[in-house]
Amino acid sequence: MKFDLLTTDSQSKARAGVVTTDHGSIETPIFMPVGTVASVKGVHQRELKNDINPDIILGNTYHLYLRPQTPILEKAGGLHKFMNWDRNILTDSGGYQVYSLSANRKIKEEGVKFKSHIDGSYHVFTPENVMEIQRTIGADIIMAFDECTPYPCDYSYAKNSMHMTHRWLERCITHLEKTPLKYDYNQTLFPIVQGSTYKDLRKQSAEYIANTQQFGNAIGGLSVGEPAEEMYAMTEVVTEILPEDKPRYLMGVGTPINILENISLGVDMFDCVMPTRNARNGMLFTANGTINIKNKKWEDDFSPIDEMGITWVDTDYSKAYLRHLFTVNELLGKQIATIHNLGFYLWLVREARKHILAGDFRTWKDMMVKQMDKRL
Amino acid sequence: MKFDLLTTDSQSKARAGVVTTDHGSIETPIFMPVGTVASVKGVHQRELKNDINPDIILGNTYHLYLRPQTPILEKAGGLHKFMNWDRNILTDSGGYQVYSLSANRKIKEEGVKFKSHIDGSYHVFTPENVMEIQRTIGADIIMAFDECTPYPCDYSYAKNSMHMTHRWLERCITHLEKTPLKYDYNQTLFPIVQGSTYKDLRKQSAEYIANTQQFGNAIGGLSVGEPAEEMYAMTEVVTEILPEDKPRYLMGVGTPINILENISLGVDMFDCVMPTRNARNGMLFTANGTINIKNKKWEDDFSPIDEMGITWVDTDYSKAYLRHLFTVNELLGKQIATIHNLGFYLWLVREARKHILAGDFRTWKDMMVKQMDKRL
Numbered sequence: 020m021k022f023d024l025l026t027t028d029s030q031s032k033a034r035a036g037v038v039t040t041d042h043g044s045i046e047t048p049i050f051m052p053v054g055t056v057a058s059v060k061g062v063h064q065r066e067l068k069n070d071i072n073p074d075i076i077l078g079n080t081y082h083l084y085l086r087p088q089t090p091i092l093e094k095a096g097g098l099h100k101f102m103n104w105d106r107n108i109l110t111d112s113g114g115y116q117v118y119s120l121s122a123n124r125k126i127k128e129e130g131v132k133f134k135s136h137i138d139g140s141y142h143v144f145t146p147e148n149v150m151e152i153q154r155t156i157g158a159d160i161i162m163a164f165d166e167c168t169p170y171p172c173d174y175s176y177a178k179n180s181m182h183m184t185h186r187w188l189e190r191c192i193t194h195l196e197k198t199p200l201k202y203d204y205n206q207t208l209f210p211i212v213q214g215s216t217y218k219d220l221r222k223q224s225a226e227y228i229a230n231t232q233q234f235g236n237a238i239g240g241l242s243v244g245e246p247a248e249e250m251y252a253m254t255e256v257v258t259e260i261l262p263e264d265k266p267r268y269l270m271g272v273g274t275p276i277n278i279l280e281n282i283s284l285g286v287d288m289f290d291c292v293m294p295t296r297n298a299r300n301g302m303l304f305t306a307n308g309t310i311n312i313k314n315k316k317w318e319d320d321f322s323p324i325d326e327m328g329i330t331w332v333d334t335d336y337s338k339a340y341l342r343h344l345f346t347v348n349e350l351l352g353k354q355i356a357t358i359h360n361l362g363f364y365l366w367l368v369r370e371a372r373k374h375i376l377a378g379d380f381r382t383w384k385d386m387m388v389k390q391m392d393k394r395l
Numbered sequence: 396m397k398f399d400l401l402t403t404d405s406q407s408k409a410r411a412g413v414v415t416t417d418h419g420s421i422e423t424p425i426f427m428p429v430g431t432v433a434s435v436k437g438v439h440q441r442e443l444k445n446d447i448n449p450d451i452i453l454g455n456t457y458h459l460y461l462r463p464q465t466p467i468l469e470k471a472g473g474l475h476k477f478m479n480w481d482r483n484i485l486t487d488s489g490g491y492q493v494y495s496l497s498a499n500r501k502i503k504e505e506g507v508k509f510k511s512h513i514d515g516s517y518h519v520f521t522p523e524n525v526m527e528i529q530r531t532i533g534a535d536i537i538m539a540f541d542e543c544t545p546y547p548c549d550y551s552y553a554k555n556s557m558h559m560t561h562r563w564l565e566r567c568i569t570h571l572e573k574t575p576l577k578y579d580y581n582q583t584l585f586p587i588v589q590g591s592t593y594k595d596l597r598k599q600s601a602e603y604i605a606n607t608q609q610f611g612n613a614i615g616g617l618s619v620g621e622p623a624e625e626m627y628a629m630t631e632v633v634t635e636i637l638p639e640d641k642p643r644y645l646m647g648v649g650t651p652i653n654i655l656e657n658i659s660l661g662v663d664m665f666d667c668v669m670p671t672r673n674a675r676n677g678m679l680f681t682a683n684g685t686i687n688i689k690n691k692k693w694e695d696d697f698s699p700i701d702e703m704g705i706t707w708v709d710t711d712y713s714k715a716y717l718r719h720l721f722t723v724n725e726l727l728g729k730q731i732a733t734i735h736n737l738g739f740y741l742w743l744v745r746e747a748r749k750h751i752l753a754g755d756f757r758t759w760k761d762m763m764v765k766q767m768d769k770r771l
């Protein structure tokens with residue numbers, strides 16, 4: 020993997036760059052649509068590629084490990100071939116889902132024992148086997164196994180957990196070196212900064228992670244319920260320390276406003292289920308604010324879903340029609356809203372990139388943050 | 396509406412023709428995908444048009460009347476504009492759903508009082524108001540209000556019901572003449588032959604319906620549980636009588652084999668929820684038989700869904716991937732299966748048409764019926 024930093028904004032820490040892997044280039048800042056279990060819910064790969072057009076998507080190791088399971092992915096020749104997606108993929112380490120979805124999980128130094136939320140069967144994730152699982156899934160960017168602490172988290176728990184995450188990272192790096200690639204392209208490991216909402220811990224963790232000198236770095240444990248201001252404060256501490264010549268990925272963030280603010284603080288990569296999950300609940304993001312399309316006020320509004328027309332759904336369908344589809348619970352409603360939201364998120368990061376390159380990112384960002392902070 | 400009968404097969408009663416309306420031409424035999432409540436479930440209008448490419452789709456008056464309701468459709472300028480579909484639409488009369496979906500319905504000479512399956516509210520359908528509702532929905536082809544008898548049905552019920560359907564037809568015709576068009580294109584009424592599985596009643600009804608001299612004729616009350624042989628026997632009696640120079644629509648039929656057999660008996664138009672509903676349950680139709688994609692046998696079968704590649708989904712996705720999507724209950728599974736099945740149904744009727752025009756329909760039909768009668 021290679022990262023070319025093209026420019027850094029003079030009025031903020033926003034950066035424009037290009038990550039290059041064996042599956043092509045990723046123009047940053049980037050938003051990665053979440054393809055949980057080998058599908059971006061409700062979107063055909065053809066639409067994802069032609070209409071939404073992200074350079075990279077994300078898969079969840081926890082979900083893929085449980086279904087279809089790694090032997091099937093291995094027989095398929097990896098996740099790219101299994102789901103017919105020839106651009107970049109990033110997989111998380113499975114940790115986050117273990118902590119949030121599994122009712123029964125025991126975290127020990129060795130690893131985490133957990134009960135599947137599907138069939139109640141018991142499994143163990145360790146830094147070692149998670150590296151092996153991610154070798155088999157075959158994403159271009161793979162994540163270190165970490166503990167993602169909840170919010171709020173008391174200081175001593177956060178501190179101990181952070182150190183365990185650091186020890187787990189060493190085990191990931193060591194084991195990954197011993198685990199050969201399974202397919203004919205490279206994989207890059209990103210370590211994860213933890214430390215909850217404590218500046219001193221975040222600083223320590225960022226220094227530790229930076230010292231491991233991987234090709235990219237991630238910030239975890241944010242967007243877990245803390246106020247946005249705390250999130251931004253932590254991002255700021257961390258991006259001060261993480262090396263400038265490597266991409267920075269803020270995991271699980273966030274609203275369009277969160278994304279612009281974190282770009283401003285020097286983050287290059289994002290993922291979040293919000294555009295897809297909220298779409299399935301009838302919530303649309305636009306440049307002028309959010310729309311609850313289920314609201315009766317749209318019942319006879321035959322104007323296009325979004326005059327901006329970022330994706331074809333915005334102008335092919337009306338607000339009244341989309342509202343109707345949600346009222347009658349038709350699949351097509353979820354499909355339309357998902358394409359709209361993902362189209363908007365990708366537009367937003369591309370537009371941010373253009374403004375960073377043009378040198379007027381800060382002004383544009385401040386205007387957009389204000390403009391998007393509305394309910395239509 | 397205009398119907399040009401191009402040819403009739405010499406070895407069967409199969410016909411190839413063209414129906415022309417203000418929304419364009421419909422090459423027959425045709426299968427009409429069902430767009431129940433202003434959406435063909437799981438399929439974007441763009442995909443429906445470009446990939447599946449039917450000349451006409453069907454909407455359900457009962458569902459559209461309940462939601463979004465006729466005032467919204469009227470404000471939208473009709474169903475075509477509401478759902479952004481500029482080709483032909485046919486609406487049924489609502490009768491079938493009243494009989495099958497509404498727990499509480501009372502059928503009287505005046506009409507049918509029924510309880511909405513959505514909110515329990517009471518409504519009345521009469522031949523008169525159903526004509527008005529269909530004027531407002533604005534389909535190109537609209538159906539007379541009839542009683543669709545269940546199977547089995549005793550002779551005296553079937554006979555009385557048939558005569559009521561005939562009286563209702565007169566009321567439909569009279570009222571429709573008094574009800575002006577709402578939009579800038581024409582609508583054509585199709586009367587419906589009833590008579591359950593009794594040949595003498597079917598003959599009587601077909602003669603009655605033919606005598607009303609509408610531009611097209613429909614056969615109702617079949618595919619309601621009777622054996623296929625009884626269905627074919629009834630179709631045969633009726634197509635002997637219905638005029639050759641008008642299109643014949645067999646309502647609610649059926650499997651690919653049912654469709655070919657009924658084409659062979661002189662039917663021109665079909666609709667059925669089977670390709671879409673079965674798709675959502677993981678059942679695929681192919682030229683070589685049916686596939687239950689949920690079956691474990693497909694778990695590691697990475698071959699294309701259908702080597703024929705009628706629609707792009709057939710070759711873009713593998714059986715193992717589609718099986719996985721059904722296992723994890725992803726929306727995309729239903730979307731893929733629906734496009735596959737509709738693509739196959741439309742291919743089947745187009746292929747039938749080619750063979751009718753080429754003069755070898757009978758041989759091809761016999762071969763296909765044998766070939767499709769398998770579980771893969």
Ligand SMILES: [Zn+2]
Nearest residue numbers: 181182185227
């Ligand atoms: Zn440490």
Ligand SMILES: [Zn+2]
Nearest residue numbers: 557558561603
């Ligand atoms: Zn009669």
